[in-house]
Amino acid sequence: MIERESAVHLLKKVVQESPADQTEAILLTEDSSLARFAGSAIHQHVAERNRTVILRVVLGKKITVVTTNIFLPSSLKKSVQRAISLAKVQQPNDEFISLSGPESLPEIETFSENISRLTPNHKGRMIKSMLRRAKEKGCQSAGAFSNGEVELAVFNSLGMEAYQRFSDLFLHLIVENEKSSGYASFVSRDPDQLDVDSLVQEAVGKTSREEPTQIEPGEYEVVLEPYAVSELLSFLGYLGFHALAVQEGRSFFSNRFGEKMVGEKVTVYDDGLDAEGLQVPFDFEGVPKKKVTFFDRGVAKEVTYDSFTAGREGKKSTGHGLIAPNTEGPIPINLFMKGGESSLEEMVKSVRRGIYVTRFHYANVVEPMKAVITGMTRDGTFLIEEGEIKRPVKNLRFTESILKALSRVTGISKNRRICSEGTVYSRRFVTGTVAPAIKIDGFNFSGVSAL
Amino acid sequence: MKELIQNILDLAKSKGAKYADVRIVRRQDEEVEVKNGKVEALTRDEDFGFGIRILFQGAWGFACSSKVTRGEMRTVFGKALKIAKASSKVKGKEVVFPSASPVVARYKTPISIDPFDVAPEAKLDLLLKADEILRRNKKVKISEAFSGSYKTEKTFASTEGSYIEQEIIECGAGISATAIEGGEIQVRSYPNSFRGNFATRGYEWVEKLALADQAERVAEEVSQLLSARPCPSKTTTLILDSSQLALQIHESIGHPIELDRILGTEASYAGTSFLKPEMVGHFKYGSELVNIVADATYPGGLGTFGYDDEGTKAQRVPIISRGILVNLLTSRETVHLLEKESNGTMRADGWNRIPLIRMTNINLEPGEWTLEQMIADTEDGLLLTTNRSWSIDDKRINFQFGAEVGREIKNGKLGEMVKNPTYTGITPKFWNSCDAIANRDHWQMWGTPNCGKGEPGQVAHVGHGTAPARFRNVQAGVMKA
Numbered sequence: 013m014i015e016r017e018s019a020v021h022l023l024k025k026v027v028q029e030s031p032a033d034q035t036e037a038i039l040l041t042e043d044s045s046l047a048r049f050a051g052s053a054i055h056q057h058v059a060e061r062n063r064t065v066i067l068r069v070v071l072g073k074k075i076t077v078v079t080t081n082i083f084l085p086s087s088l089k090k091s092v093q094r095a096i097s098l099a100k101v102q103q104p105n106d107e108f109i110s111l112s113g114p115e116s117l118p119e120i121e122t123f124s125e126n127i128s129r130l131t132p133n134h135k136g137r138m139i140k141s142m143l144r145r146a147k148e149k150g151c152q153s154a155g156a157f158s159n160g161e162v163e164l165a166v167f168n169s170l171g172m173e174a175y176q177r178f179s180d181l182f183l184h185l186i187v188e189n190e191k192s193s194g195y196a197s198f199v200s201r202d203p204d205q206l207d208v209d210s211l212v213q214e215a216v217g218k219t220s221r222e223e224p225t226q227i228e229p230g231e232y233e234v235v236l237e238p239y240a241v242s243e244l245l246s247f248l249g250y251l252g253f254h255a256l257a258v259q260e261g262r263s264f265f266s267n268r269f270g271e272k273m274v275g276e277k278v279t280v281y282d283d284g285l286d287a288e289g290l291q292v293p294f295d296f297e298g299v300p301k302k303k304v305t306f307f308d309r310g311v312a313k314e315v316t317y318d319s320f321t322a323g324r325e326g327k328k329s330t331g332h333g334l335i336a337p338n339t340e341g342p343i344p345i346n347l348f349m350k351g352g353e354s355s356l357e358e359m360v361k362s363v364r365r366g367i368y369v370t371r372f373h374y375a376n377v378v379e380p381m382k383a384v385i386t387g388m389t390r391d392g393t394f395l396i397e398e399g400e401i402k403r404p405v406k407n408l409r410f411t412e413s414i415l416k417a418l419s420r421v422t423g424i425s426k427n428r429r430i431c432s433e434g435t436v437y438s439r440r441f442v443t444g445t446v447a448p449a450i451k452i453d454g455f456n457f458s459g460v461s462a463l
Numbered sequence: 464m465k466e467l468i469q470n471i472l473d474l475a476k477s478k479g480a481k482y483a484d485v486r487i488v489r490r491q492d493e494e495v496e497v498k499n500g501k502v503e504a505l506t507r508d509e510d511f512g513f514g515i516r517i518l519f520q521g522a523w524g525f526a527c528s529s530k531v532t533r534g535e536m537r538t539v540f541g542k543a544l545k546i547a548k549a550s551s552k553v554k555g556k557e558v559v560f561p562s563a564s565p566v567v568a569r570y571k572t573p574i575s576i577d578p579f580d581v582a583p584e585a586k587l588d589l590l591l592k593a594d595e596i597l598r599r600n601k602k603v604k605i606s607e608a609f610s611g612s613y614k615t616e617k618t619f620a621s622t623e624g625s626y627i628e629q630e631i632i633e634c635g636a637g638i639s640a641t642a643i644e645g646g647e648i649q650v651r652s653y654p655n656s657f658r659g660n661f662a663t664r665g666y667e668w669v670e671k672l673a674l675a676d677q678a679e680r681v682a683e684e685v686s687q688l689l690s691a692r693p694c695p696s697k698t699t700t701l702i703l704d705s706s707q708l709a710l711q712i713h714e715s716i717g718h719p720i721e722l723d724r725i726l727g728t729e730a731s732y733a734g735t736s737f738l739k740p741e742m743v744g745h746f747k748y749g750s751e752l753v754n755i756v757a758d759a760t761y762p763g764g765l766g767t768f769g770y771d772d773e774g775t776k777a778q779r780v781p782i783i784s785r786g787i788l789v790n791l792l793t794s795r796e797t798v799h800l801l802e803k804e805s806n807g808t809m810r811a812d813g814w815n816r817i818p819l820i821r822m823t824n825i826n827l828e829p830g831e832w833t834l835e836q837m838i839a840d841t842e843d844g845l846l847l848t849t850n851r852s853w854s855i856d857d858k859r860i861n862f863q864f865g866a867e868v869g870r871e872i873k874n875g876k877l878g879e880m881v882k883n884p885t886y887t888g889i890t891p892k893f894w895n896s897c898d899a900i901a902n903r904d905h906w907q908m909w910g911t912p913n914c915g916k917g918e919p920g921q922v923a924h925v926g927h928g929t930a931p932a933r934f935r936n937v938q939a940g941v942m943k944a
Binding site: 062101 | 919
């Protein structure tokens with residue numbers, strides 16, 4: 013860890029060296045570890061220490077971004093010079109208004125000192141215990157257990173100064189017997205919240221000794237666990253919940269604000285400050301997080317902004333800027349779906365003939381404006397008949413509009429859980445979605461697995 | 464640098480490690496992204512660091528850092544050793560890691576023009592010109608052009624005495640046009656979707672793509688798609704163009720043949736495979752026409768290199784011969800199960816990742832048909848071009864793909880354009896239904912720069928050489944309206 017004082021000092025120095033009209037410097041540090049296990053062994057256990065400066069310079073309306081993880085003074089100086097020389101040949105972007113100025117930031121704790129307890133030996137012991145408990149239930153296990161310490165600091169020439177340190181851990185577990193598999197996952201900033209026994213119990217509870225039967229594709233009532241719901245919400249976030257998608261006319265929200273687009277039980281929002289999620293006080297531009305409600309009792313309400321998309325409309329950023337240059341838009345990373353009054357058990361009881369889905373796998377967009385996606389079920393798919401989970405079924409492919417599906421929501425659980433894949437393909441910044449279980453009266457399955 | 468590395472390797476030996484390797488990797492990226500006439504991104508990244516992998520008491524440990532100094536290397540070595548010791552208490556079976564003869568070598572991607580010597584202005588001009596042509600068509604609401612240049616310099620050294628230096632250069636570019644009308648989005652791209660086509664070549668590759676020359680056609684096709692009929696829902700004959708077939712190979716052959724997936728080490732994330740090691744030698748993966756090779760030596764392929772990240776030389780190996788599965792993608796640790804030698808596919812996404820079994824260039828060997836003959840020989844079917852979406856289950860057996868554009872084939876002739884074409888199938892059934900593959904004249908290499916696998920996430924750059932091919936009795940038109 014670099015710590016606040018050194019981080020700000022470093023970024024300040026970099027920004028002061030820049031002759032640009034506006035300069036922003038972001039520091040991201042990571043000290044993390046991840047162990048993967050399968051069968052009865054840890055087959056991979058890695059540790060990483062990295063730190064990166066992302067430098068955005070603005071010359072008039074010409075913007076460039078240079079990134080480096082070489083922290084020698086000469087390298088940082090060279091990065092500033094490189095950014096300036098690139099900016100000189102860049103085309104101006106007239107729609108750019110300004111980087112964000114300083115604002116008072118929420119003070120929240122996002123770091124648990126207990127994270128340091130997760131040494132390789134400690135994690136090894138916890139994994140060994142999980143493997144043993146699953147084996148006692150006749151299951152093999154596979155999964156990943158990761159912990160990290162991350163610092164995010166943002167400093168810009170308008171006086172923005174933001175620093176926060178985060179701890180995080182995530183664990184996902186798949187258990188498998190000869191007939192089926194089950195899943196459970198955990199994510200938190202505090203390792204004391206982790207209860208590996210209950211995770212094993214949850215995952216094992218999704219397995220069955222019965223041969224899964226094949227059912228015909230078609231439209232079924234479904235009960236989706238929070239894992240599956242969170243995946244649907246993440247796709248909505250990517251496709252349409254942000255200003256860039258609306259401004260480009262490619263969001264399902266385009267020209268539909270104020271319209272009831274999904275069922276009135278459905279309220280979906282983003283809130284970086286809600287303690288039930290993985291709290292983040294400010295975005296990658298240093299702007300404090302604001303709560304943004306996308307669907308308010310089914311009605312399309314608002315979207316997220318970063319400084320660029322907000323500047324286009326003369327608005328203020330909602331604190332959803334991602335790492336520059338972000339051409340995907342201010343995609344929300346702290347999604348929530350409001351809980352209801354029901355429970356998983358009650359929802360299952362209300363199904364005459366339907367499918368229980370634990371989670372989805374490898375979903376992808378088929379038709380963006382209608383939010384149609386396709387994917388497979390995985391790790392716990394069951395037939396529900398007359399209000400009871402009857403038997404496991406072979407995994408099913410779904411091809412469905414998320415908006416249509418959310419129009420048919422007839423039950424939402426009171427309890428929610430935070431779901432996260434945990435891992436990302438670039439710099440570590442663990443995010444999560446807080447979702448309830450839901451019941452949908454009509455969800456389209458278009459195919460069935462051959463296995 | 465050599466001395467720093469040697470110090471660590473000596474230390475590893477002195478501590479009793481069975482094996483250790485050190486990789487020092489420096490990467491430079493330059494990307495330019497133009498959207499609607501504006502340069503949305505002009506970026507330059509540099510990334511530098513080292514990773515140490517140790518096999519100790521039958522288990523692996525890996526640690527890495529971006530601070531490349533003598534002191535930090537010793538600290539990181541200590542961490543890797545500690546991890547290996549902890550893992551050795553939860554190791555199941557001992558890791559089997561056959562020894563290898565030392566290799567001292569250098570490899571450099573052969574190029575004509577170093578992309579980092581090309582002025583950024585020239586890159587901007589090329590993209591802005593293509594983008595401007597796209598926008599001349601009023602139906603185009605989002606025009607995009609992209610180019611990327613990548614240089615990776617890596618040094619690999621092991622306790623076996625290997626010392627390998629490589630410099631790999633990659634370039635890629637592409638354009639796309641998005642038309643939006645009446646709540647509908649259509650996209651056309653060139654030369655491929657998702658940013659273009661990529662190769663281990665110099666900037667000459669980008670120039671040769673001649674993006675501006677194709678922009679008018681791309682814009683015209685996307686505007687036509689808005690008024691095209693939806694793809695019919697039926698079981699039919701499909702001809703896939705070579706770029707769509709490249710992704711079909713990637714998802715339904717490339718991933719299932721990774722031996723680490725088959726052994727379950729990706730189970731908790733990307734999934735496993737419907738294949739088992741014992742299926743090698745007799746499983747009928749496809750029809751007799753289907754010949755697949757893993758070729759890390761093909762000039763210009765995005766999965767082309769000199770040596771993998773555990774020091775094994777790049778190879779060309781048959782994977783499917785006359786429809787029969789004959790080999791898998793392997794590493795030194797996994798290959799003993801097949802009683803063969805590693806075919807050199809262990810690659811890491813930078814200094815901060817461990818090597819995993821990754822695709823190289825997984826190529827479908829050409830057949831004897833021309834595309835025209837194939838169409839003329841098809842009574843009723845669809846020709847699908849350029850991937851738009853993909854999805855496949857965790858065993859890699861049930862897939863569904865969408866393409867940017869389809870054309871009906873009626874009585875041996877290309878007919879109407881259809882929009883939102885999709886198809887779905889079961890992997891071996893699909894490949895066994897292949898009854899025609901186009902010849903070498905239609906064969907082309909496609910670079911896939913976004914192959915995800917592993918935890919922490921790794922993105923590999925891989926290639927697929929293909930020619931268009933025909934498949935019978937495929938379910939098309941699975942879109943939910």
